Amino acid sequence: MPLLDVQNLTTAFQTQRGEITAVEDISFSLEPGEILGIVGESGSGKSVTALTIMGLLPRPPARIAGGSIRFEGTELTTLSQSRMQGIRGPGIAMVFQEPMTSLNPVFSIGDQLMETIRAHERLPPKALFARAVEMLDRVGIPSASTRMKDYPHQLSGGQRQRVMLAMALVCRPRLLIADEPTTALDVTIQAQILDLILDLRDEFGMAVMIITHNMGVVAETADRVMVMYAGRVVEEAPVTTLFDRPLHPYTRGLLECVPSLTEEMDRLVAIPGTLPEPARRPQGCRFAPRCRYAEPACRAGLPPLESYDPGHSAACIRVPELTRP
Amino acid sequence: MGAILLRRLASAVPILAIVSILTFGMIHLIPGDPAAAIAGLSATPEQIANIRRDLGLDQPLMSQLIHWYGNLFQGDLGRSLLLGQPVVEATMQRLPVTVALSAYALVITLVIGLVTGIVAALRQNTWIDQVAMILAMIGISLPNFYLGLLMIILFAVQLRWLPTGGYVAFTDDPLGWLATSTMPAISLALLLAGLLARITRSTMLEVLRQDYIRTARAKGLPSRKVVVKHALANAMIPITTVIGIIVSLLISGSVVTETLFSIPGIGQLLTQAVLNRDYPMVQGGLLITTALLVLVNIAVDVCYALLDPRVRYDGA
Numbered sequence: 022m023p024l025l026d027v028q029n030l031t032t033a034f035q036t037q038r039g040e041i042t043a044v045e046d047i048s049f050s051l052e053p054g055e056i057l058g059i060v061g062e063s064g065s066g067k068s069v070t071a072l073t074i075m076g077l078l079p080r081p082p083a084r085i086a087g088g089s090i091r092f093e094g095t096e097l098t099t100l101s102q103s104r105m106q107g108i109r110g111p112g113i114a115m116v117f118q119e120p121m122t123s124l125n126p127v128f129s130i131g132d133q134l135m136e137t138i139r140a141h142e143r144l145p146p147k148a149l150f151a152r153a154v155e156m157l158d159r160v161g162i163p164s165a166s167t168r169m170k171d172y173p174h175q176l177s178g179g180q181r182q183r184v185m186l187a188m189a190l191v192c193r194p195r196l197l198i199a200d201e202p203t204t205a206l207d208v209t210i211q212a213q214i215l216d217l218i219l220d221l222r223d224e225f226g227m228a229v230m231i232i233t234h235n236m237g238v239v240a241e242t243a244d245r246v247m248v249m250y251a252g253r254v255v256e257e258a259p260v261t262t263l264f265d266r267p268l269h270p271y272t273r274g275l276l277e278c279v280p281s282l283t284e285e286m287d288r289l290v291a292i293p294g295t296l297p298e299p300a301r302r303p304q305g306c307r308f309a310p311r312c313r314y315a316e317p318a319c320r321a322g323l324p325p326l327e328s329y330d331p332g333h334s335a336a337c338i339r340v341p342e343l344t345r346p
Numbered sequence: 347m348g349a350i351l352l353r354r355l356a357s358a359v360p361i362l363a364i365v366s367i368l369t370f371g372m373i374h375l376i377p378g379d380p381a382a383a384i385a386g387l388s389a390t391p392e393q394i395a396n397i398r399r400d401l402g403l404d405q406p407l408m409s410q411l412i413h414w415y416g417n418l419f420q421g422d423l424g425r426s427l428l429l430g431q432p433v434v435e436a437t438m439q440r441l442p443v444t445v446a447l448s449a450y451a452l453v454i455t456l457v458i459g460l461v462t463g464i465v466a467a468l469r470q471n472t473w474i475d476q477v478a479m480i481l482a483m484i485g486i487s488l489p490n491f492y493l494g495l496l497m498i499i500l501f502a503v504q505l506r507w508l509p510t511g512g513y514v515a516f517t518d519d520p521l522g523w524l525a526t527s528t529m530p531a532i533s534l535a536l537l538l539a540g541l542l543a544r545i546t547r548s549t550m551l552e553v554l555r556q557d558y559i560r561t562a563r564a565k566g567l568p569s570r571k572v573v574v575k576h577a578l579a580n581a582m583i584p585i586t587t588v589i590g591i592i593v594s595l596l597i598s599g600s601v602v603t604e605t606l607f608s609i610p611g612i613g614q615l616l617t618q619a620v621l622n623r624d625y626p627m628v629q630g631g632l633l634i635t636t637a638l639l640v641l642v643n644i645a646v647d648v649c650y651a652l653l654d655p656r657v658r659y660d661g662a
Contacts, residue, residue, distance in 0.1 A: 077563055103568070123558055124558055125558040127579045127583075127653065136575075141566060172656070192566075
């Protein structure tokens with residue numbers, strides 16, 4: 022049984038111009054200890070997917086319009102708020118993109134760490150404190166026991182993200198969702214945080230869902246990759262396969278956007294055009310307007326996600342002809 | 347913490363210096379002869395001369411100023427012309443009445459304002475929110491003297507539940523104090539509760555949108571704890587500013603309310619002093635009220651430091 026099994030999930034938002042779907046008919050699963058990378062441009066539905074799994078979207082305006090999310094066999098889409106609270110933390114934990122604003126400015130980091138433990142476990146105060154210190158120490162906060170009473174404004178961005186990780190992992194979750202965990206950080210700190218996530222995965226044996234728009238982050242961390250575009254999955258593959266043999270033109274575009282150090286390049290490559298607004302998505306394949314291989318058939322209907330190799334699928338009707346040797 | 351308190355107290359010194367010099371100068375702002383103005387139209391030249399001598403108005407300005415500060419530092423603000431008793435004594439007799447009434451009104455304001463605002467924010471865009479905000483708007487729009495009159499007609503004249511006015515000290519008879527203070531306190535509080543409810547609502551909505559609220563929910567905290575601990579602790583920082591303003595408004599609002607309900611507080615004392623041209627009383631009353639308001643502001647600043655660690659560390 023997979024740890025997390027998402028089937029045909031659709032998340033919709035009520036807006037003044039009617040209902041729009043941010044995430045449409047996406048399916049994927051995660052095995053224990055596995056690292057899944059979800060990539061795509063801003064607005065492709067990556068974060069909404071994560072927040073839907075966490076049950077953190079305000080309803081209304083958000084609504085799960087269809088599909089199921091099973092975590093360790095428990096259906097999350099219909100779970101009561103109070104039982105969902107029991108899953109957030111020890112079951113699924115999350116770290117966010119903005120370490121500068123994700124910690125509460127008026128409480129000490131020790132307080133915020135200990136209240137997380139207290140929400141899920143009964144521990145005597147001394148053990149509670151020791152556990153929080155141990156976790157801070159583990160994520161690389163120097164002299165952790167004296168820093169427990171520090172407030173977020175006394176920490177740097179990288180340290181705050183370490184504290185966020187400590188808070189997420191202090192209840193030993195089976196799944197960690199990391200939503201752009203390094204985007205807001207300096208490049209040197211980014212690598213440290215990614216390494217830390219990998220180390221912690223090895224130590225705690227948790228599965229990780231890492232959301233990013235950075236192909237480099239995916240290459241460094243993920244076992245498997247899911248590429249999203251305009252709310253839909255366009256390609257899914259093991260990480261090496263995806264980099265060696267991308268099938269979908271959008272994935273190829275994303276990979277071409279990564280500057281190469283070995284090849285001579287005159288200028289940076291970009292995918293022409295922009296992601297369509299949810300309310301103004303084109304008929305048929307949503308990537309067609311930006312795709313250099315698009316033909317009339319692409320605009321006729323949504324391309325289904327087809328499997329081409331074991332574990333490798335793409336949603337493009339032209340894959341067979343484009344990949345012919 | 348102590349450093350912040352000391353610094354705020356020090357900042358009060360120039361304010362009080364400016365206010366004391368303005369109050370001193372106030373008597374000289376009267377057009378023409380202050381002594382004649384104080385004595386009134388029917389006064390004889392001897393009476394005017396007496397007043398001039400009593401108030402030291404026949405002395406050079408500089409020696410009047412030295413005299414004023416000399417007395418001020420000894421806690422002597424002169425003698426009320428109307429009551430014949432020292433200004434400080436008269437003020438100190440009335441002050442507890444106003445403070446008790448203001449405190450009562452403040453409690454009502456805080457309970458109604460904060461609860462309404464928080465509930466409206468949590469039920470944003472539902473009928474509960476809309477009803478709460480309409481009530482708040484009515485509270486803000488009703489002048490407090492009008493509300494006071496309506497309450498007197500209903501509860502005192504028609505239903506005869508409460509006296510129309512008067513005052514019983516809390517220390518003499520707590521129930522009597524409650525009976526005489528409730529209507530004045532409500533009429534003072536309702537406007538301010540409406541104001542506080544609206545500000546609490548918008549502040550809470552702002553705070554509930556913050557990333558750290560999402561983090562608190564992502565940790566699996568119960569929603570009650572997310573709202574009461576994480577959201578409210580942050581929302582209280584801007585709300586405290588408003589509460590400081592509300593306290594000032596309560597004290598100045600007491601002028602009308604105390605007159606309406608015949609309550610012998612500072613407001614009534616100052617109103618009578620103004621109407622009777624009792625200048626020493628007006629000067630002293632203003633100075634003491636100002637000092638009180640400065641203290642309120644210092645208290646607000648200290649509350650800031652208590653609520654917000656960023657202020658605490660920058661200030662230390």
